[in-house]
Amino acid sequence: MTGLLARYEQLIASDELRPDPDQRKAAIRLDTLQKELEAEAPGGLLGQFFGRKKERPQGVYMWGGVGRGKSMLMDLFHETLGIEEKRRSHFHAFMQEVHAEMREARKTVNGDPIPPVAEKMASNVRCLAFDEMVVNNSADAMIMSRLFTQLICKQGVSVVTTSNRPPQDLYKDGLNREHFLPFIDLIGQELDVVGLNGPTDYRLDRIGDLATWHTPLGDAATEKVRDAFFRLTDFAPEDAEHVPSEELAIGKNRSVHVPKSLKGVGVFSFKRLCAEARGAPDYLAIAQAFHTVIIVGIPIMGPDKRNEAARFVTLIDALYEHRVKLFATAAAQPDELYVAGDGSFEFERTASRLNEMQSDAYMALGHGAEY
Numbered sequence: 218m219t220g221l222l223a224r225y226e227q228l229i230a231s232d233e234l235r236p237d238p239d240q241r242k243a244a245i246r247l248d249t250l251q252k253e254l255e256a257e258a259p260g261g262l263l264g265q266f267f268g269r270k271k272e273r274p275q276g277v278y279m280w281g282g283v284g285r286g287k288s289m290l291m292d293l294f295h296e297t298l299g300i301e302e303k304r305r306s307h308f309h310a311f312m313q314e315v316h317a318e319m320r321e322a323r324k325t326v327n328g329d330p331i332p333p334v335a336e337k338m339a340s341n342v343r344c345l346a347f348d349e350m351v352v353n354n355s356a357d358a359m360i361m362s363r364l365f366t367q368l369i370c371k372q373g374v375s376v377v378t379t380s381n382r383p384p385q386d387l388y389k390d391g392l393n394r395e396h397f398l399p400f401i402d403l404i405g406q407e408l409d410v411v412g413l414n415g416p417t418d419y420r421l422d423r424i425g426d427l428a429t430w431h432t433p434l435g436d437a438a439t440e441k442v443r444d445a446f447f448r449l450t451d452f453a454p455e456d457a458e459h460v461p462s463e464e465l466a467i468g469k470n471r472s473v474h475v476p477k478s479l480k481g482v483g484v485f486s487f488k489r490l491c492a493e494a495r496g497a498p499d500y501l502a503i504a505q506a507f508h509t510v511i512i513v514g515i516p517i518m519g520p521d522k523r524n525e526a527a528r529f530v531t532l533i534d535a536l537y538e539h540r541v542k543l544f545a546t547a548a549a550q551p552d553e554l555y556v557a558g559d560g561s562f563e564f565e566r567t568a569s570r571l572n573e574m575q576s577d578a579y580m581a582l583g584h585g586a587e588y
Contacts, residue, residue, distance in 0.1 A: 221297045222248035225290075239413045240286045243279055246411055247294045247377070250274055254344055254375060255299045273343070276369070276376040278350075278404055280383050281413030282583045287379035288348060288480055289451075290413075294377060295346050302343040307481075308350045308378065309505045312357050313466045314338075315364060331360060335367035339374050347378040349481065351585040352388040352397065353505060353539075362399035369407050376408060381583035384410060429575050431546045434514065438546040442484075442511050445544045449509055450479045467502050481584075483507040487514045491528040500532045504539035508584035515547035520558035527560055530567045537570045540582040 219227075225244040228234040253274035279287050295305045306314075315334060322330035345368065352358050368374045380387070384404040388397045404410065427445050431438035447454045463478035473495070477484035483503065490500075490512065503510065518526045536543055547554065551571035555564040573579055 219297060220248055221251055221290075221293045224293050224297055234286075234289075237286065239281070240290065243277075243286075243290055243411045243413055244293075246277055246409060247290060250277060250375065250377070251294065251298050257343075273369070273373040273375050276378075276408040278378055278380065278384060278408040278410045279413060280380045280410070282381060282581075285413040287413055291346060291348060291377070291379055292480075298344065300343060302341050303346065304342045304344070305346040305348075307506060308347040309502070310466060311345075311347060315360070316356065319360075329363075331363050332367055332371070335364055335372055339368055339372035342374060344375045344377065347376070349508070349584065350378045350380040350387070351382070351505065352391065353501075353585075355392045358388050358391055358393065358397040358400075361397065362403060365400060365403055369403070378408075381585050383412070427544075429542070429544045429580075430551070430571070431544075432549055434516075434546055434548050439513060442513065442544045442546055446477065446479075446482060446484060446511060449482050452479060465502055465506055467499050473499055473503070477511075478507075481506075481508040482511065483509070484511040484513070487512055487516065487525075487529075490532055491525045495528055497531055497535065500535035503532075504535040504541050507541060509542040509544070510536060511544045513546045515545055515554065517548045517553065518555040518558065522555075523559045526555045526558065526564060529555075530560070530564060533567050533570055537574060540579070540584050542580060542584075543571075543574050 222244050225234070225241070229236055234240075257274070279290065281287055291305070295303065315338070318334045318337065319330045322334050326333055352361065365376065369376060382389075384401050387401060388394055391397065427441065427448070429445075431441045443454075443457075446452075446460075447457075450460075452460060460477045460479055463475040463483075464472040465475050465478075465483075466472050474489070475483045475485065476489075483506065485503075490503075515529075516522070518529075533543075535541075551568040552565075554568065555561050
C-alpha cells in the first residue's frame with residue numbers, strides 16, 4: 218500500500234492540492250507514525266523477530282482552523298495505514314459509545330467501570346483515529362483523563378485526532394474544568410501536537426463563490442446546495458446514489474436519521490428536523506457532529522406552524538452557538554419566514570442569526586462552541 222506521504226505528494230503533483238508547509242509537516246509526522254505501526258504489525262519488520270512491542274508509537278494531535286486540511290490528512294492516514302487493527306470515528310460518536318458501555322459495565326462491575334470499558338474498546342485496535350475532538354459537556358470532561366490514560370498507557374493504543382483548538386483551549390472555562398486538566402497534560406505527554414494554521418481556508422476556497430441561502434424552493438435551489446455538498450466532501454457527483462447515510466445517536470437509545478452524511482457534512486430536510494417531535498438534545502448532537510449542515514425545504518411558517526417555528530429557533534440557536542456552517546433551500550428570505558404567530562417577535566432574533574450565518578466573517582469561524 219502506498220504510504221501517506223507518497224499519496225500526499227501525488228496530490229500536489231497532480232494539482233489536486235496546493236503546496237502547504239504546515240500540511241507537509243503534518244503529513245511527514247503521520248507518515249512516520251504509519252511506518253512505526255506497520256513495523257510493529259505481526260508481519261512487519263520488527264514483528265517478525267520480536268512480536269508486538271509493549272511500547273506503542275507516540276500519537277498525533279492535529280489542530281487548526283476550519284478548512285486547513287486536517288480531515289483530508291486524516292482520510293489519507295487511515296486509508297493508507299497498512300494494519301487491520303485500526304479504527305476511525307467521529308469523536309462525539311465515540312464518547313456516546315463510551316457512556317453507553319459504562320452504563321452496561323456498571324450493571325456487572327464493582328468499582329470503576331472505566332478500565333474494563335477501555336479494555337473492551339481497545340480490543341483488536343492499535344490505532345484510534347478521531348475527527349473533531351471538542352469537549353462540550355462535563356460528563357465527557359470528567360472521564361476523559363482516566364479513559365485515555367487506560368487506552369494509551371495501559372492498552373497501548375496510539376491515538377490520532379484532529380481539533381479546531383490547541384489542547385490548552387479544550388473545554389475552556391467549562392464546568393469543573395479542573396477535572397479535565399489531567400487530560401490536557403496527557404496529550405502533552407503522549408501525543409505530538411502539530412498545528413495547521415496557515416492563512417488559507419481550503420474549504421472556503423471550494424465554496425467561496427457559492428451563496429448559502431437559496432430561494433425560492435425548486436430544482437435550481439436544490440442544485441446549488443447539492444453542488445456545495447460535493448465540493449465540501451470531494452465526493453464524485455456521478456456517484457451520488459452511494460453517498461452514505463447515518464444514524465446519529467442522541468442518547469437513551471434514540472437517534473436521528475441523517476440521509477446524507479460524509480466528512481462532517483450532514484444533509485437534512487426541514488420536515489425531519491422540525492415537523493417531528495425533537496428538542497434541544499437532538500439539535501445539540503447535530504451541532505456537535507457536523508461542521509456543515511444542509512437543510513432543504515424550509516417553508517414559510519404561519520400561526521398553524523408555531524411548533525415547527527419554535528423547533529427551528531432551537532435548531533438555529535444550536536447551530537449558531539457551535540459555529541456550524543448552514544446551507545439551505547427556503548421558500549423565502551430569513552426575515553420573511555415567520556412573521557405572524559406565537560413567537561414571531563422572538564423569531565426576529567433567529568432571522569438575524571440566519572443573516573449573520575451567511576456572512577464571510579461567520580463562515581471563517583472554526584467549528585465548536587465558544588465559551
